[in-house]
Amino acid sequence: MAVQKKAQIISQVQLAPGIFSMWLKDLEIAGQAKPGQFLSLYCYSEDRLLPRPISICEIKEDGTSLRLVYRVAGKGTEEFSRLKEGDTIQVMGPLGNGFPETGAKAILIGGGIGIPPMLELAKSLDCEKSIVLGYRDITFLEKEFQPYGQVYLSTEDGSAGVKGNVIDAIRQNAVEGEVIYACGPTPMLRGVKAYAAEHGITAWLSLEERMACGIGACLACVCKTRNKDHHTNVNNTRICKEGPVFKAEEVEL
Amino acid sequence: MAVQKKAQIISQVQLAPGIFSMWLKDLEIAGQAKPGQFLSLYCYSEDRLLPRPISICEIKEDGTSLRLVYRVAGKGTEEFSRLKEGDTIQVMGPLGNGFPETGAKAILIGGGIGIPPMLELAKSLDCEKSIVLGYRDITFLEKEFQPYGQVYLSTEDGSAGVKGNVIDAIRQNAVEGEVIYACGPTPMLRGVKAYAAEHGITAWLSLEERMACGIGACLACVCKTRNKDHHTNVNNTRICKEGPVFKAEEVEL
Amino acid sequence: MINTKVTIAGVEWKNPVTTASGTFGSGMEFADFVDLNRLGAVTTKGVSYEPWTGNPVPRIAETGSGMLNAIGLQNPGVEVFVNRDLPFLKQYDTRVIVNVCGKTTEDYLKVVERLSDCAVDMLEINISCPNVKEGGIAFGQSTCSVEDITRQVKKYARQPVIMKLSPNVTDIREMAKAAEAGGADALSLINTLTGTKIDIYKRKFVLANETGGLSGPAVKPVALRMVNQVARTVKIPVIGMGGIATGEDAIEFLMAGATAVAVGTANFRNPLATVEVIDGIQDFLAKEGIADIQDIIGCINR
Amino acid sequence: MINTKVTIAGVEWKNPVTTASGTFGSGMEFADFVDLNRLGAVTTKGVSYEPWTGNPVPRIAETGSGMLNAIGLQNPGVEVFVNRDLPFLKQYDTRVIVNVCGKTTEDYLKVVERLSDCAVDMLEINISCPNVKEGGIAFGQSTCSVEDITRQVKKYARQPVIMKLSPNVTDIREMAKAAEAGGADALSLINTLTGTKIDIYKRKFVLANETGGLSGPAVKPVALRMVNQVARTVKIPVIGMGGIATGEDAIEFLMAGATAVAVGTANFRNPLATVEVIDGIQDFLAKEGIADIQDIIGCINR
């Protein structure tokens, strides 16, 4: 069950310009977290009311701590980036459903700041897997994926891997799999959805939307769905609760 | 001329429960400051818009730094109290007129958190002087006054000095003088004003009021005056600009 | 023993704290964090007759000490509410207030009728939602329509009726008087203030709906002013809300004349906000030596 | 060279930034911090015919991301203004806008007449002050009185007339249309939203006046919504204000349809706020490759 509490920062380092990696010490949350779930992070500044959802990037094997990797996108994440070892931060989690295990040969696809959650997934999925990571230009975290499968890169400017996007990298490297797990910007997810449909394979997509409660109470974070969902009774399901991971064919992007 | 800038904190210590002493390094402000003037201190938290006026308690002889002594009264001062050596704080000053030098035998009266500004005054006034300090219960700063004159204390609970208020202390100790300088809560200032009138002596009072601009532009901080003041053209003068120090007979309390 | 019980339109609450509609779902999700038995009442998200899909996303935006929302009253409809949410809520020892919304007067009446023999303690009629094209606020901005819809709802309602007022009006006292004249048993205010935000890099409104409703600490001064104005104007009890996050905030509303208060946006920053407000009220009364919460309700007006 | 010049009712400003009345005095005190030559215009504190004493203290209170003020339009009267403040302002290369207040229509007209042959570039007529018993907001909350006072002022005014609107209304577009119908050359909005705050330990209102006007970042979403509504409704130019503290904030208002903006409460937190807003606008235009500020004014409505 999700909890809200102050967690201690074990370490914080900058991985690339504006990209930070933070380890948090917390038994209660780390002990029950799964890849694809996320935390709500709260700001110190009292004028910033809403929690910032950040995916879990890694969970320490002994369940004592977890890692977040995030990009400074505005004032909230900027505030987080100034926190140091020993400081505390108010967090809630683990939230959301996380990625399902399928056992099938998998392609893991991460785009930009959607890459971090794929790391814990890569670690924990017990199956054959290929990993495709897409960047605009500067890469980060890619080396940490290497123990878990073949890693393919794409960059928009061609500075590393295939010039283009993740789908270009998949096609050019003839990457194959029976199931896709993906997280990244919406245009990328659309591409992945189309690719999966084309190849008749299942794709699990992790979606993003603005959140207020993070726990399914406010209906801020919905996405359009093919079927009526059991909770809302309309074709608008809660990303923070029923998601953030959905089967591609179930959701409209 | 007043300036607004970030100043560095040289040290911060707690003098008594909830009473803090902070030394700030700043040549530009300290170099031109006078006793009785104040600074505006700005909060880090962006939801707290208004500056906090805090009197100058001491000015280093070489004009490199100045001291503030303040009580934690709410969220702004609470925030200040958490700052540490090496941190910076946004300040504006020096503001206001300060106490005038008269050369006459002086009684300095400070009540509660009105005591700090009397310290620099005690240091800088070149005349015979008695110092009367009134507290509710716990005393602070009183020892630092001793080099500059005879110090008399009053406490409401009688735990130190005369039991009662500053006027009680003056009467019981038969403190004499030709001019009074006072800072403290309004009821105390009313007592001082009455006492001065009774004895036909001049009293200079340092007043307090809620401030928004701190520089005379918004007219938030007025006090009623006997005469129309040159600037406002009504009987409502600006404490932050024409004050905070006024001749007792000029103002209504 | 300090008394914190209050009675609103004949319904006794164990303490004067409820949830602001739409910020607490039907309580289910918050039950992981809050013991619902502690609340004076739970006010549900707006319930309409048919299921409503709500507005497109983005539905929210953060602003200085506030937030904008344009959820657009998405809800599963009254049948799901009655069959799923209500039984859930009835497990707890707390009052249940159902917030009712509609596009037409008939819509409201159908919900009210459907709930008439349900175990619901009070009805809150939302005539002040700024985020739906039809109904909502349109009902809440003229004295005639406020009085009319109140009167109609009262005909069908078996439970006491709270009319929820919009702050987007020139004089809220006029709306309050109209609701009172229509027979309202109580009033709640404020709903959200209409506002907007622009993404200057994309050159578009942040919200898909263009405008949304402002809530949170930013609106507290306006809410408190309106609650005070209304409490001074009508005889029926007032439930105050708008930016309440602490016990002190709640005390301000009670002193201004509210008989009870609701905690809304604060739940998003702190899921324990409701119970912390309840504890904060208790602490204040204890510290100030006040034996009965009645002693402070409206004390500023005496 | 990026163009930041704007023209409002025939008066050209070097950039679209002025000061919000009452937050900048007549510029004297801020001249220690800001080079007034940089400002598009200086808008003065409200000026009445006779000197006004204003309200008792406390006159201000801080709120979440906002502040309440109930200064009550204290000012030295138009004679002092003309003889002292105006010559001071005329030393600078900036437009001078005099904010005019009055208790009766005649009061307003007397000030407008007194200023008619003075070196004043524009008049801003404050019919929206919530903090005075007579006049002020009373003029600004009904379409008839807005239209009437505008028409009367226009008869006497030699300078272009900006009518300053109150946000404390059900539909600000109606007030804007009334001012336009009355002959206003431009509109400015928003003035403050009426609010209050209670000291729960003293059991009294924090402000001596009980209520005050809310300003600062807290009100920005409401201000931006109203500016957008009005800009879409009338043909005359709009000066937008309410919570502007940065260049980005100003850009939001310009995109919403304001031809110029005013910086108010932000001056209290940062005396350099006005010039930082001007620099911020420049930086945004440069970064986005926009050669003329006209290209973004109202772009959200196109």
Ligand SMILES: Cc1cc2nc3c(=O)[nH]c(=O)nc-3n(C[C@H](O)[C@H](O)[C@H](O)COP(=O)(O)OP(=O)(O)OC[C@H]3O[C@@H](n4cnc5c(N)ncnc54)[C@H](O)[C@@H]3O)c2cc1C
């Ligand atoms: C389920 C989920 C998982 C995420 N995981 C990560 C992650 O692992 N690493 C990472 O860097 N980012 C992640 N994001 C995006 C991250 O939440 C935003 O970048 C962050 O909230 C921005 O906050 P800010 O204060 O810096 O920006 P501001 O723009 O100042 O934020 C203003 C408001 O908008 C919201 N907001 C802004 N951008 C987004 C966004 N893209 N998604 C949702 N809300 C947003 C903020 O939460 C806040 O309420 C995730 C988002 C979701 C929904």
Ligand SMILES: Cc1cc2nc3c(=O)[nH]c(=O)nc-3n(C[C@H](O)[C@H](O)[C@H](O)COP(=O)(O)OP(=O)(O)OC[C@H]3O[C@@H](n4cnc5c(N)ncnc54)[C@H](O)[C@@H]3O)c2cc1C
């Ligand atoms: C000229 C002058 C000199 C002062 N010198 C000192 C000093 O040397 N040491 C000291 O401890 N205090 C001093 N004060 C009082 C000090 O300004 C307040 O205690 C402080 O502003 C409280 O801020 P807060 O955020 O902690 O309290 P909050 O109550 O949270 O503040 C809310 C708002 O009210 C204002 N406010 C609250 N109390 C006062 C007050 N008594 N006077 C003016 N504004 C107030 C704050 O500035 C802020 O805008 C002085 C006040 C004035 C006017």
Ligand SMILES: Cc1cc2nc3c(=O)[nH]c(=O)nc-3n(C[C@H](O)[C@H](O)[C@H](O)COP(=O)(O)O)c2cc1C
């Ligand atoms: C996300 C959200 C959803 C809301 N939904 C409703 C609703 O369905 N019905 C209603 O009457 N008010 C609704 N409101 C308004 C709140 O109940 C409340 O009146 C308002 O937010 C002010 O209180 P607050 O500042 O404590 O949030 C909603 C507010 C928010 C923030």
Ligand SMILES: Cc1cc2nc3c(=O)[nH]c(=O)nc-3n(C[C@H](O)[C@H](O)[C@H](O)COP(=O)(O)O)c2cc1C
């Ligand atoms: C202290 C203070 C005094 C004000 N005095 C006046 C005034 O004299 N005339 C007027 O039209 N508006 C006055 N206003 C309103 C402002 O000009 C402005 O409309 C409002 O504060 C919103 O802008 P802001 O949020 O940037 O401050 C005053 C506002 C403040 C905060």
Ligand code: FES
């Ligand atoms: S953020 Fe509230 S329902 Fe998802």
Ligand code: FES
């Ligand atoms: S605080 Fe603005 S005039 Fe004194």
